[in-house]
Amino acid sequence: MKALMIQGCGSNVGKSLLVAGLCRAAKRRGLSVAPFKPQNMSNNAAVTVDGGEIGRAQALQALASGLAPHTDMNPVLLKPETDTGAQVVVQGKRLTTVRARDYSALKPQLLASVLESFTRLKAAHDLVIVEGAGSPAEINLRRGDIANMGFARAADVPVVLAGDIDRGGVIGQIVGTQAVLDPEDAAMVAGFLINKFRGDPALFDDGYRLIEARTGWRGFGVLPYFLGAAKLPAEDALDLGGATAGGPLKIACLALSRIANFDDLDPLKLEPAVSLTMVRSGDAIPGDASLVILPGSKSTRGDLAFLRQQGWDIDLAAHVRRGGHVLGICGGYQMLGQCIADPDGIEGEPGETPGLGLLDVTTVMTPDKRLTRTAAVHAATGTLMEGYEIHIGRTDGPDRTRPFAHVEGAPEGACSADGRVTGSYLHGMFTTDAFRAAFLARLGAPSTATYGTSIETTLDALADHMEAHLDVEGLLSLAR
Template sequence: MTALMIQGCGSNVGKSLLVAGLCRAARRRGLSVAPFKPQNMSNNAAVTVDGGEIGRAQALQALACGLEPLTDMNPVLLKPETDTGAQVIVQGRRRATVRARDYAALKPELMASVLESFGRLRAAHELVIVEGAGSPAEVNLRRGDIANMGFARAADVPVILAGDIDRGGVIAQVVGTQAVLDPEDAAMVAGFLVNKFRGDPSLFDDGYRLIEARTGWRGFGVLPYFADAARLPAEDALDIGQGTRGGALKVACLALSRIANFDDLDPLKAEPAVSLTMVRAGQPIPGDCDLVILPGTKSTVGDLAFLRAQGWDIDLAAHVRRGGAVLGICGGYQMLGRVIADPDGIEGVAGETGGLGLLDVVTVMSAEKRLTRTSAIHAASGAAMEGYEIHIGRTEGPDRARPFAMVDGAPEGAVSADGRIMGSYLHGMFTGDAFRAAFLGGLGAASVAGYGQGVEAVLDALADHMEAHLDVAGLLALAR
């Protein structure tokens, strides 16, 4: 029935985490609460229970609420395909692919869908906690805005502004945001909070009071840096970090330019027996790694060219000659084949592109996107698997006779004759403890069970952290 919105002084100030923590805190108070983000931009999507896709952060926030993710939780999702264009997903389904300069003309049409989805959530729950996008200080984008103040005013939702002290200049962030906002937009702001403080928060007392005095806004606290955030699924590819060190099993993942659905890596990062390395542009694939992962991508053909430009195709060939294993997931699976055919130019220029040739399969792209949650059985071990598919294209060929998994008795994915090259369309496969243990065991590493329980524990710890340092009761009382 009521709602509260967290907006940020900039991108990556911690809005997603703040919303997740507030959702968990509200749930623990016995409230029926749901997350909402009018517009998100991310190639890390989640498949929803109602058969669409939303940003991965909203799926984590839904988990914090004890809910299954729904398309209404993120009615507009932008999935960048190039530096200047993105696929527009509306209420879980692809609407169009547009250039950035043309998206502004489309936004007014999207507000109706945003408000429709928000209305359904608001009617179904006692509280909806809304996450903004970027910053309302980007006033050059205010016309037709559906993500920040445009939404807040249309839906009459009070706003809390979050500043990030970790990157410096937080006083200017908050005071400056008020200075550039239209007075009617500024009137929607009910207060502010300061996020990611390192050290003794009392050292910022004077700065905190200065912000209150200059803005007239109520402060809701200074939140110390929450280090365990790294144990939660990342939404932004920039948040993947450099991986982990210490485990005997060395895994390298290629940081493709359009990497997508990289939450596949999160359970591996949590394994003490695994050392995970993100191989960045210009870096070679480590010669001592045991497994190389080719992750999902929003542009298979484009990222195949990117891969070759780094010389990773040569490194992969050497890795295979040394007896190393390779796992391609979704777009990475497509790259492992002999050919990627795109007769209709779905990803760009129509035609065929030679693959890496490590699997004897061929992929044909088509406009139809497969979006589904999937239960499967790992063919090599018999372990149960849970995952999701979110891809275009169909892959066939002789190596499909050796499937990676079985889905309802039908083969899924492909494996080379020696068993060392594996491809699958199943994202999220490592979340399940049984399969992850079986897969890592096949590579000679032991697994620690309880990944899902670990995420739940971090969400509880996040809520505790916020309760200890912020006026959470005051924040929730603002909702209307």
């Protein structure tokens, strides 16, 4: 019953992949291992076996560990709703919504839930590998911290600090972090590693030795950039590429300002016959797109206003007139209807917003959130698909008589009369190979990818990559 924590010198230094790789390496050694992240901020959530939600990265780490995702793996999840406020999810369930400035007052009472979840995981497994959030160098946030050194000291977990050489200044990242840490926090650090190196690692030998000499910390290696990372589900919307080089079927997805659960796109990115483009602020929807996807959103009415600000409503109307297809998923499905009503102000100010009018349905926001894994049958092809639902709101209207799918015999989603505009609350549908093949075939493209196998193969390759370049045995031996 041991634990080890990977913290980073900043956000997006690769902590999530490092933990996933270590989990797979530990699993291959015959250990029962589980991932843990005390606090995460992400709108890309996964539904767990116990009916809650956690960050998508922890779900991937659970897969690397050979486990089903559980709410204990990420007891505090922050889901941004505005630039200054976020929904707080504790052990899988919504607790409240707070402004950023008020969150610090809430953190002390969250530590008990964090430690409770950690204790349960530690009791159930040989090893728990913990991922920090952001950087411990953000000492302005140290008071009441539950994500980095505050947790490490409360739970007595040794820390390895990861620096990102790809962004430059990695010597300053690591040495500077030690310089600003409280001595008792710095004492929790057992060593460091360098991530995302490109080129000849020998060129960094002098820098590596300098870090060791300046900090007194043990180095655990220099990890070259892992090219396979693009094949694994991304958690941060910043990691979504602009376009994938692929085949003749052009699919465009709108990069909404509060895009959520965009893992729907991951299986499509792996299809050789598909070219997937993220349409970002200021860009027009490509005129040659066969399919436009409206993804999920953490703030549906807010993102509908954002969509109109970009002129995408005009582009969508032209796309449909040209005979193009549209798929709205969750919040995107709600946007396609006639209106979205939020009488109780659940997602913001109370009110009603006209929809895009591409489906004859209306949505009313409700306080109850539906969180469930779902198996369904695609109405158009009769193909079984598996996914999950994570949404608030009820949608109904005449186009629901033409459902997108059936769940236990009941209609789900809606289709326009010509079948070109469809909407569904089912996230993750494209992970089912047979359904994805049937869906793409209707658009004239073959499917050759096997998504689940690809993810498993890539996780094994990640572990191999880390074993070849890092002292993995030494890292795992630090756990206590």
